[in-house]
Amino acid sequence: MNETVNAGKLYVMGVGPGASDLITVRAARILSGLDVIYTPTGKKGTQSLAHAIIEEYLAPKTEVCTYHFLMKADLTAKKAVWDDVAHALKNEVANGRKVGFITLGDPMLFSTWVFLLQRLVSGARALPAWLEIVPGITSFSAIAAASAMPLAMEDQTLAVISCTAAEAVLEQALLNHDCIVLMKVYARFPLIRDLLHRHNLLEQALMMTDATLPTEQCWRDLATLPFSEKEWKSALSYFSTILVNKNWQLSR
């Protein structure tokens, strides 16, 4: 992209885990001056949570472009959407527009944005002048703060891992680190609970779902959950994360 011909710019902003006032001042300032904003939806036809978070910061003139990343499709179909959205963003910038792209939490952590980044700046050694990435508050930072559970201290190690990883990888993380953040818990909750049980960590683990949203719920000590093995699917949401800290006494 020719950086000197136009003043178009793409701003990629982390909008935090849910609460509208957990975005940075920088992101709020940028949001108020955009020509167009690209907002994701989890399911076709549903409102974007990321969009709901930042709606109050947008100027009336800002055009809203909603797109749907296919979460359950095969890789070819997913790649086609990433190609399309990356292409659209590139065109907007080439046309001199100020373009926003928002992601939940932080854009550089387990975010589909990174697949677009690969398409937009592949081979570049530095961040191009037409792109700015604004960090956001990650879900696990918000959960640690809301539950007063430290993420790591002094010489302790912290692993951040997606529960979509192989069971052996998850088990190694639990064995090798003092503190562990388990993300994308939802679909594999029974397996994760078994692993924590096997390693005697249920009492050092805390799970939060929908952190900072009105539907937020927190379970301290996963040994005594108020729902049965069969009820977990309705009790949890996709936005569920477990923090484990082997050196912290959880208050009940």
Ligand SMILES: C[S@@+](CC[C@H](N)C(=O)[O-])C[C@H]1O[C@@H](n2cnc3c(N)ncnc32)[C@H](O)[C@@H]1O
């Ligand atoms: C695709 S990842 C996005 C991570 C995000 N970029 C971040 O910085 O937190 C989705 C996972 O993040 C976690 N997550 C995101 N928002 C959350 C929330 N409000 N409460 C609890 N967990 C959340 C869950 O583990 C969820 O499965």
